[in-house]
Amino acid sequence: MAYNIRSRETDRARSAVPALPLPRPAYYDFWLECRSKVVASIVHKDEDVIVAGSGHASLYINHDGWLFRYRILHNGRRQIVDFILPGEMFGLQACLFDRSLYSVVALTDASLSAIPFGVIDEVFDRNRKVSRDLFWSAVCEAAILGEHLIDTGRRSAYERIGHFMLELFVRLQRTDRTDGLSFEMPLTQELIGDSLGLTAVHVNRTLRALREKKMIALNDRRVSLLNFDALCRVCDFQKSYLGEQAFCRSSLASSKRFERQL
Amino acid sequence: MAYNIRSRETDRARSAVPALPLPRPAYYDFWLECRSKVVASIVHKDEDVIVAGSGHASLYINHDGWLFRYRILHNGRRQIVDFILPGEMFGLQACLFDRSLYSVVALTDASLSAIPFGVIDEVFDRNRKVSRDLFWSAVCEAAILGEHLIDTGRRSAYERIGHFMLELFVRLQRTDRTDGLSFEMPLTQELIGDSLGLTAVHVNRTLRALREKKMIALNDRRVSLLNFDALCRVCDFQKSYLGEQAFCRSSLASSKRFERQL
């Protein structure tokens, strides 16, 4: 928990590759554990990190940028599976399969720590706490994807976009990247659409509806949630969901929650 | 790999709680590892195993039935997140969160092994191979959910249902529950719809279209794939996808694939 205090310092050191980069306790431990093997790197906007169909043998911790994971179908449509926000890890699946199922590309400039895949194995041999952390973080990842599935499966465009904004807010808040009830969002309407299974045009209309209903405001690249509670209600956003998930993604159930169950 | 041979025997012993129940190598090891703590149980059709919103402290291995994980939204709609086929594990997420995000209910009679949650911790302390297996299986689970996300996000009803059938086939084939290119499927059209974000009525029409195009045949509860390759092409079913995933879910990347990367 104490690590959370670091997030502000990390923020300030954003331009360089940070020396103590991890706002997340579990990843921080993980990062410490394999520090000697870590390769720091910086990627620029629109730069590919992982290309679908090719092999890959590193996983990454994203310190301060936005990236996203996507796939192109044979009819040319693109589905964005997940946005990778500051402080999140990615690349595990690319390691698991011979050839990655998805591509990962940088949406903004970002500084990454690349961790050779084999290090995971060493960690499992050496540090039980960290291996448990990794395990639970993977379980949590699956839970988040399950929630996105519900999004695209059973919600209207209006609910999807509202839910999407709420989720971004909660996830960003964890690393102190929100300001009151607003946050910066470097996404185009096309990206939002490709993430939620909508077209850019329809995202545009729906955003207008959300503005007209005084649910959100948009200035430049900044989103403000004008009526948090109402939006939660309309979009079926369970506070328990990301409230809990946020907890998970931060402590990764390795601490109190986990011990309590024993 | 040798464990696969067991699947036929397991099949025959289906009526009782099996003594050596696991067709999956990784879960088999896991099951062996915590055998003394396992509680065998049988659930009947329509019986709840996990209820959304309540706490839970066991995970389960499903030996021979069909179950599914779902959530009800406030507008009354239901989204099925995943079907749990014979030989698959579930309940991890319910353990991770204070209160489960999803409900799990039996679709047919099924025999389960309940494993107390705390055992996982012991396993992580004791057996590195099994803990790695568990980790990779969780990563793989996330990959499968990602694929479902693409399903509901960017595919037409026709493609979704075709893709769904192909995936079921491949997953069932792994535990030898297919017969040539056909398999038994105890699902109603409503369940299929709730899984793919469609209405039962539209599932009906789409199934008819698939029949008329000679892609599939339906008799009783049995699905036959009449033109496997064409269906793969139309539905953008990547053989690499579940080909790989099937591999994962079976060996859980603990063996050759994993070692090779080191």
Add this chain to the structure above:
DNA sequence: CGAAAGGTTGAGTGCCATCAACGGCGGTGG
């Protein structure tokens, strides 16, 4: 300054939801 990218708005279309009715089938109780 021109080109490219992103945002905005309108008109028309189509896929899929909704509502509704009906038939088959199995279970159940009189």
Add this chain to the structure above:
DNA sequence: CCACCGCCGTTGATGGCACTCAACCTTTCG
């Protein structure tokens, strides 16, 4: 045994949400 009911599958009619195509504007950037 049969009437009744509920579940499931099937089909038709209708409507709406979101897609498609297209035009235009603003901003950014080479």
